[in-house]
Amino acid sequence: MIEIRDVRKSYKSFELNCSMNVLPGCITGLVGANGAGKSTTFKSILGLLAPDSGEIRIFGKDISELTIAEKEKLGVVMTDSGFSEYMTVKDIVPILNAMYHAFDKNKFLEECERFQIPLNKKLKEFSTGMRAKVKILVAISHEANLLILDEPTAGLDVIARDELLELLRDYMNNERAILISSHISSDLEGFCDDIYIIHGGKIVLHEATDALTDEYGILKLDEKQYATIERKHLLYMKKEAYGYCCLTKEKQFYAENYPDIVMEKGSIDDVLIMMERGERL
Amino acid sequence: MRIILNNASMQPIYEQIVEQIKLQVVDGSLVEETPLPSVRNLSKDLKISALTVKKAYDVLEEDGYVVTIHGKGSYIARISVGMLKEERHREIELHMESVLREAKNAGMQSEEIKKMFLLLLEE
Amino acid sequence: MKGLLIKDMRLTMKNYRMLIMFLCLAAFFVFSSTGVEFAIAYIMMFLGMSVMTTISFDEVDHSNAFLMTLPVTRKIYVREKYVFAGVCLLIGLVIGDVFGLLAQFIRPSGDFSLEFMIGSLATFIIYWNLVAIMIPIQLKFGGDNGRLVTIAIAAVLAAAIIGSMKLVELLSIDTQGIVNQLMIKVKETNGMILIIPIAIITIIVTASTMAIALKIMKKKQF
Numbered sequence: 001m002i003e004i005r006d007v008r009k010s011y012k013s014f015e016l017n018c019s020m021n022v023l024p025g026c027i028t029g030l031v032g033a034n035g036a037g038k039s040t041t042f043k044s045i046l047g048l049l050a051p052d053s054g055e056i057r058i059f060g061k062d063i064s065e066l067t068i069a070e071k072e073k074l075g076v077v078m079t080d081s082g083f084s085e086y087m088t089v090k091d092i093v094p095i096l097n098a099m100y101h102a103f104d105k106n107k108f109l110e111e112c113e114r115f116q117i118p119l120n121k122k123l124k125e126f127s128t129g130m131r132a133k134v135k136i137l138v139a140i141s142h143e144a145n146l147l148i149l150d151e152p153t154a155g156l157d158v159i160a161r162d163e164l165l166e167l168l169r170d171y172m173n174n175e176r177a178i179l180i181s182s183h184i185s186s187d188l189e190g191f192c193d194d195i196y197i198i199h200g201g202k203i204v205l206h207e208a209t210d211a212l213t214d215e216y217g218i219l220k221l222d223e224k225q226y227a228t229i230e231r232k233h234l235l236y237m238k239k240e241a242y243g244y245c246c247l248t249k250e251k252q253f254y255a256e257n258y259p260d261i262v263m264e265k266g267s268i269d270d271v272l273i274m275m276e277r278g279e280r281l
Numbered sequence: 282m283r284i285i286l287n288n289a290s291m292q293p294i295y296e297q298i299v300e301q302i303k304l305q306v307v308d309g310s311l312v313e314e315t316p317l318p319s320v321r322n323l324s325k326d327l328k329i330s331a332l333t334v335k336k337a338y339d340v341l342e343e344d345g346y347v348v349t350i351h352g353k354g355s356y357i358a359r360i361s362v363g364m365l366k367e368e369r370h371r372e373i374e375l376h377m378e379s380v381l382r383e384a385k386n387a388g389m390q391s392e393e394i395k396k397m398f399l400l401l402l403e404e
Numbered sequence: 405m406k407g408l409l410i411k412d413m414r415l416t417m418k419n420y421r422m423l424i425m426f427l428c429l430a431a432f433f434v435f436s437s438t439g440v441e442f443a444i445a446y447i448m449m450f451l452g453m454s455v456m457t458t459i460s461f462d463e464v465d466h467s468n469a470f471l472m473t474l475p476v477t478r479k480i481y482v483r484e485k486y487v488f489a490g491v492c493l494l495i496g497l498v499i500g501d502v503f504g505l506l507a508q509f510i511r512p513s514g515d516f517s518l519e520f521m522i523g524s525l526a527t528f529i530i531y532w533n534l535v536a537i538m539i540p541i542q543l544k545f546g547g548d549n550g551r552l553v554t555i556a557i558a559a560v561l562a563a564a565i566i567g568s569m570k571l572v573e574l575l576s577i578d579t580q581g582i583v584n585q586l587m588i589k590v591k592e593t594n595g596m597i598l599i600i601p602i603a604i605i606t607i608i609v610t611a612s613t614m615a616i617a618l619k620i621m622k623k624k625q626f
Contacts, residue, residue, distance in 0.1 A: 025331070025332075026331075028307045043469075043626065046472070046473050047473075048469050048473075048625065048626040049626065053335075063531065068475045068476070068477070069475075071473075071474070072475045074473065074475075076470070078469065078470055078473070080466055081465075081466040081469040081470040081626075082465075082467060082470050083411075083460050083467055083470065084411075084462070084464075084465060085465045085467075086415060086418050087411075087415070088283070091411075092413045094410050094414075095407045095410050095412060095414075096407070096412050097405040098405075098407035098410055099474055100475065120390070148473075166325075167399065169324075169328075170325065173321065190329060190330075191328075191330075192330060193330045193332045194330075208330070208332050209294065210329075210330055210332060210333040210336065213293070213294070214293035214294070214295075251291075254476050256382075260384075263291070265289070
């Protein structure tokens with residue numbers, strides 16, 4: 001439902017160059033450190049930034065060619081932008097009603113009540129958590145088929161995060177798709193079908209989530225082990241105080257041939273840290 | 282149907298699902314023609330990716346434990362006792378292969394291995 | 405566009421305290437000796453500015469980025485601002501005329517007449533053109549800078565007018581004569597003769613400022 005090909009955008013200190021696909025029925029995650037290019041990518045997809053080159057298609061069309069009706073099928077959450085802070089939820093309801101044919105007013109108000117969202121308070125008086133909840137509820141209130149969510153769970157405590165991810169899981173079906181970015185990797189691991197890792201403006205990894213946990217592993221080695229181990233399948237190395245940490249995609253190989261070596265299951269966080277602070281082998 | 286996943290285990294999640302369903306079929310708690318939950322529903326309930334569930338279902342189908350009727354869903358297949366036996370035998374064979382590999386790695390000779398095996402058999 | 409209009413209306417109503425205050429002030433002007441014309445100008449100015457305020461609101465907490473992801477296009481966004489401005493000024497016109505009528509009842513001084521209504525319509529047109537010009541300026545330069553730029557443009561215009569007046573003096577063109585003749589014509593046709601040129605100017609101003617505003621919006625990155 002989203003296709004990005006060779007999109008480039010140059011800034012003074014940073015260059016974005018990425019390609020991505022989001023397929024119907026899939027939940028795709030985008031992870032990366034702050035400043036790695038997540039927001040730039042999202043803004044390019046949404047037509048808020050014009051890339052220097054490359055193609056971006058939503059629902060098969062360039063975003064600027066989407067009709068109003070097609071835009072109604074989009075649900076968006078952004079970190080630093082939303083309805084004006086001076087509005088209340090009560091103000092927002094008639095606006096949504098006028099803009100989206102499929103807006104379900106009663107359901108929306110029910111969900112607001114369920115999450116204890118005050119209807120008459122100005123958005124600027126909301127806590128971070130409440131704000132995040134409202135944004136998500138708005139995005140899923142009008143039968144959108146594609147959700148583009150930029151850090152929707154930022155600032156939420158673990159219980160709220162769990163509730164909201166469950167809300168999103170229930171919302172999914174085989175015709176819908178979600179593109180979600182986060183720097184809380186654990187949220188994405190149990191939620192996304194596939195993950196893109198972006199680093200320095202480039203996509204450095206794209207795997208199905210279960211490949212990450214099933215095939216990737218972190219080896220913990222001492223000097224001797226590091227010196228003698230078969231390095232062919234090691235991807236990254238990081239020197240620790242008392243030894244070495246290595247990332248591999250061939251967990252099975254090392255598990256079978258070096259059964260004594262300490263091996264941990266791969267996780268998004270581990271991969272990120274290794275890529276960010278380790279050496280490529 | 283009962284599925285408990287161990288996220289910290291080295292065993293891939295899809296394998297855990299496959300194993301647990303197989304076990305329940307073998308011990309009779311999952312009867313033939315029992316409908317399996319849809320891929321999406323199971324992934325929601327287990328809080329895992331839909332792809333992982335699909336992988337598990339595909340493996341179960343390949344191994345003959347599950348039958349998918351297009352448009353209707355997946356069901357527990359008719360399992361013949363003979364097939365179960367064959368399956369177990371295959372698994373045991375794999376175990377033996379890996380033990381042999383380890384033994385070789387440890388430097389044991391074929392004669393030593395045979396001797397050890399026969400000793401264990403007699404116990 | 406409807407959704408955007410609702411949004412701008414609700415945002416403007418947030419300032420209801422100020423609105424009530426200004427209405428009272430306007431009423432005061434009308435019913436006191438200051439005169440209705442001043443009141444009308446005051447009402448129009450206030451209402452015309454509300455469109456600028458909505459543009460500021462959109463900008464200040466980056467809500468315009470989010471707005472662009474809603475089912476609206478940049479074209480609709482620009483158009484809605486003009487529609488909103490028109491509606492606000494129209495409300496001002498109606499309020500002005502109503503006040504004038506009321507003032508007539510309270511102090512019948514023959515002020516309220518066709519001339520009065522034409523006068524208020526003229527004020528409407530003048531303010532409409534002013535607001536139409538300010539919209540693209542505000543969109544391009546943002547809240548505070550926009551005001552500065554508008555003042556700068558006003559200053560340049562004033563200088564141009566003074567300059568051309570001096571030039572006319574220098575060339576000893578009989579401007580007074582021309583103006584007198586024009587005034588006679590206007591009085592004859594009860595102001596109708598001015599309608600066509602004014603209508604043409606208004607249409608040109610509206611169309612061109614809208615096009616410029618659209619261009620600015622299309623280029624905008626968030």
